[in-house]
Amino acid sequence: xxxxxxxxxxxxxxxxxxxxxxxxxxxxxxxxxxxxxxxxxxxxxxxxxxxxxxxxxxxxxxxxxxxxxxxxxxxxxxxxxxxxxxxxxxxxxxxxxxxxxxxxxxxxxxxxxxxxxxxxxxxxxxxxxxxxxxxxxxxxxxxxxxxxxxxxxxxxxxxxxxxxxxxxxxxxxxxxxxxxxxxxxxxxxxxxxxxxxxxxxxxxxxxxxxxxxxxxxxxxxxxxxxxxxxxxxxxxxxxxxxxxxx
Amino acid sequence: xxxxxxxxxxxxxxxxxxxxxxxxxxxxxxxxxxxxxxxxxxxxxxxxxxxxxxxxxxxxxxxxxxxxxxxxxxxxxxxxxxxxxxxxxxxxxxxxxxxxxxxxxxxxxxxxxxxxxxxxxxxxxxxxxxxxxxxxxxxxxxxxxxxxxxxxxxxxx
Numbered sequence: 001x002x003x004x005x006x007x008x009x010x011x012x013x014x015x016x017x018x019x020x021x022x023x024x025x026x027x028x029x030x031x032x033x034x035x036x037x038x039x040x041x042x043x044x045x046x047x048x049x050x051x052x053x054x055x056x057x058x059x060x061x062x063x064x065x066x067x068x069x070x071x072x073x074x075x076x077x078x079x080x081x082x083x084x085x086x087x088x089x090x091x092x093x094x095x096x097x098x099x100x101x102x103x104x105x106x107x108x109x110x111x112x113x114x115x116x117x118x119x120x121x122x123x124x125x126x127x128x129x130x131x132x133x134x135x136x137x138x139x140x141x142x143x144x145x146x147x148x149x150x151x152x153x154x155x156x157x158x159x160x161x162x163x164x165x166x167x168x169x170x171x172x173x174x175x176x177x178x179x180x181x182x183x184x185x186x187x188x189x190x191x192x193x194x195x196x197x198x199x200x201x202x203x204x205x206x207x208x209x210x211x212x213x214x215x216x217x218x219x220x221x222x223x224x225x226x227x228x229x230x231x232x233x234x235x236x237x238x239x240x241x242x243x244x245x246x
Numbered sequence: 247x248x249x250x251x252x253x254x255x256x257x258x259x260x261x262x263x264x265x266x267x268x269x270x271x272x273x274x275x276x277x278x279x280x281x282x283x284x285x286x287x288x289x290x291x292x293x294x295x296x297x298x299x300x301x302x303x304x305x306x307x308x309x310x311x312x313x314x315x316x317x318x319x320x321x322x323x324x325x326x327x328x329x330x331x332x333x334x335x336x337x338x339x340x341x342x343x344x345x346x347x348x349x350x351x352x353x354x355x356x357x358x359x360x361x362x363x364x365x366x367x368x369x370x371x372x373x374x375x376x377x378x379x380x381x382x383x384x385x386x387x388x389x390x391x392x393x394x395x396x397x398x399x400x401x402x403x
Contacts, residue, residue: 147302154311159318 023047023130027120030136032143033110040095041135042104043120047127053078056123057096057103061088063116073105087113110139247402251331254399258327258347258392262320264385265354268378269313272300274361275369276376283365284310284378305364312357313382319350320389327396340396347393354386 024046033039043057056076062069072083073092080094088107096104103122107114114137121132274283279290284306288297300306323346330340361379 144302145304145307147299148307150304150307151311151314154308155315155318158315 021048023122023124023127025120025122025130025133027118027133027135030138032138032140034143035110035112035139035141037110038106038108039110039137040104040106041118041120041137042102043096043122043133044102044104045122045124045130046101047124049124049127051099051101052125054125055098055101057098058121059092059103059105060119060121061086061116062119063113066116069117069119075103107137110137112139115139254392254395255324255327257388257395258320258324261385261388261392262317262324264381264388265313265317265320265350268381268385269310269317271378273376273378274382275365275373275379277370277373280373281376282369282373283361283376284313301368303368305360305367309357309361312353312360316350316353316357316385316389319346319353323347323350323393323396331401334401336401338401340399340401344393344396347389347396351386351389351393354382354389358382358386 025043026045027041027043031039031041041059043059054077056074058071058075059073060069060071070086072086072088073094074081075094075096075098078098082092082094083089091108093106093108095106096102101122101124103120117134117136119132119134122130269284272283272285272288273281275281281288283300286297286300288295290296323343326346327340327343330338330343334340358379361382
């Protein structure tokens with residue numbers, strides 16, 4: 001058991017300092033650009049090792065609908081080599097910073113033929129295992145509205161109107177009900193006051209009648225002697241006589 | 247009475263299912279090797295089918311919004327129907343349910359009309375309308391009839 005733990009810890013210690021993560025390359029997903037303008041294609045990478053002096057960046061281009069890709073840019077040993085024979089002749093410029101792991105290029109004076117996929121591949125020796133990343137370039141005469149903006153706007157406006165109508169409806173109902181309630185309370189209040197006065201007068205006159213309500217709780221000494229039909233004066237007389245007797 | 251109720255609910259659900267299929271499946275236009283709209287354009291090359299995100303024009307987005315709104319309103323109408331079934335007093339009419347269902351049918355109708363009028367702008371003449379488009383047009387009278395039935399129906403016990 002102990003040997004197993006020792007072996008496992010040795011294995012872990014052996015593995016951890018040597019990072020086996022590959023290099024990760026980041027470019028954009030899509031770039032939209034206007035006809036005749038310049039576009040900056042950014043490419044950066046993440047590597048567990050420090051940036052070496054032999055870091056290389058290379059960009060390749062594959063037109064839309066084609067299967068072949070051609071190389072248009074290469075940076076190695078501190079020198080940038082741009083396209084001087086292909087479709088991007090004299091239009092590519094290196095604007096990246098290899099020391100900061102940035103291998104971005106600038107493509108000038110775009111044309112409709114430049115629609116396609118640009119792939120960036122970066123290598124940071126000895127960390128060379130990685131997957132190149134691609135960015136798609138779309139050239140427009142006028143930049144269109146992004147997908148989903150109008151859709152979301154229409155849906156939001158209609159649902160917002162619905163919620164507004166529901167809220168207004170319930171608010172109106174609440175206000176009308178409160179008005180009606182306050183009116184009825186004021187009417188009821190007058191009636192109630194008159195009603196209670198009448199009730200008090202009638203109860204004083206008819207005190208001999210057996211009241212439907214149970215009598216208030218009394219100590220057990222007095223319960224035997226007092227019956228519900230007796231008036232208060234009789235009850236107090238009995239209480240005094242009993243207390244005196246004890 | 248129970249049979250009538252079941253029939254009405256089935257009609258409503260049938261319309262709702264048609265709306266869902268018409269909105270979700272992207273076959274408003276179908277050509278020989280490609281189908282497109284509302285959400286993506288797929289073309290079958292020799293290797294298999296390859297789909298691109300659909301065009302982001304203003305009119306397509308409007309049609310997308312109207313179809314989604316019609317689905318939302320039809321679902322709300324079904325929910326309201328079950329609510330009103332238990333809370334409405336005897337002899338009352340399902341006005342709210344009917345209103346929402348009729349609104350849903352109006353949204354489908356306007357979506358289909360906008361698509362019919364504006365699609366020639368981005369669709370070549372060689373391609374025909376696909377089954378999602380037809381389902382949208384079928385869902386419109388179904389939803390309208392369902393809504394009218396709700397408005398006319400009286401609650402009996």
